[in-house]
Amino acid sequence: MATYVVGDLQGCFSPLMRLMDQLKFDPAFDRVWFAGDLVSRGPQSLQTLRYAKSLGQSSISVLGNHDISLIAAAHGVITPHKSLTPLLNAPDFAELLDWVSHRPLLHTDETLNAVMVHAGIPPAWNLETAQACARDAETQLQKTNPGQWLTAIYNDKSTEWNPKANAIDRQCYTVNALTRMRYCNSQGRLELKQKQSPETVCVSHPELIPWFRHPRRQKISHAIYFGHWSTLGYHHQNNVTALDTGCVWGGKITAIRIDSDKKTRYQVTCTEYGR
Structure with missing residues (x-):
């Protein structure tokens, strides 16, 4: 059995x-983790969401900032991105929304x-704090009508x-840190x-530090896999691996196999999308 992120x-x-x-990929044997922003x-947001949901126990998805924006738009908190119109109008949208809300x-x-x-784990948190704060925010998001909470x-x-x-x-910080943080x-x-990218920002704003390089970062022994940062691209440093390689901007989509020591990387180009 292989596990990919x-x-x-x-x-x-x-x-x-x-x-x-x-x-x-064989869902009968393999597992795939999606690092958010489905x-x-x-x-093709509708097809993407349907596919991820259809994999059942063979897939795990975490929430990204765009996934939370979808939930917020569905509850009237914000105006949806125009690309989401087919998804919002789909006959099975209620089921898809419920599925996303429970990620x-x-x-x-x-x-x-x-x-x-x-996005990452903020420097102030160890893994136990991150887990507890994530569960706290998830409980609010999974309520029947989280619109008031999302507005707040x-x-x-x-x-x-x-x-x-x-x-x-605290919950606002949690969502910002886990789904939006870079520096x-x-x-x-x-x-x-x-x-x-850090090559640009750390020159123009030397006071800013990528979260995974922060000198005060709490020690976490687990390997951390994240997305969110297309300008960073694929990046591996110590126990941290970034996987957003800008598919929607004409870059690549990236996977890494994590159940073996080799950690093989796989990529396909996304030439059908422009920058």
């Missing part, structure tokens, strides 16, 4: 199918000593971890505006 899909269903063919921007923010596999998250947390205000803050502020300042405060 796949980077951001963002509605790019056709390249995903080419990748699964390359993997010779939907938005690409033209975790963080997945841990003790057998593989691996963690998957969309859908902002950039909570960027500094304070375990004594009120529940909404932190020297004190560990999230910086949510910058999206470019």
Whole structure:
């Protein structure tokens, strides 16, 4: 049995199918982890979501910022991205929405000593704190009508971890950290505006540090797999591996096999999408 982690899909269903063919993926034996952002921007969010859901126990998906935006749009909190129209109008959208809403923010596999998250784990947290905070936010998201909660947390205000803050502020920080984070300042405060590569940002903003290089980062022994950061691309440093290689921007879609020491990487190009 093989286990693969796949980077951001963002509605790019056709390249995903080419990748699964390359993997010779067999859902009867293999497992695939999706690192979030299944939907938005690409033209095939509906097909992508249906496919991920159809895999049942053979797949695990964590929530990305675009997946949360889909849930927020469905509950009237924000205006949906135009690429989501076919998905929102689909006859099975209610089922798909329920499925997405019940995805975790963080997945841990003790057998593989691996963690998957969309954006990363903030420097202030150890794994136990990340797991507890993720479960707390997931409980709110999985309510029958999370619209009021999403309205309260859908902002950039909570960027500094304070375990004594009120529940909404803690949950807002959790969602921002696990699904949106790229950089932190020297004190560990999230910086949510910058999206470019470290080679660019760390020159123009030397006070900013990629979360996985932060000197105050808590020790986590598990391997961490994440997406979200297309300008970073494929990146492996110590026990951290980034897998968003910008498929929707005309780049590639990337998978890595994590159940063997070799950690083989697989990629397909996404030439049908422009930058």
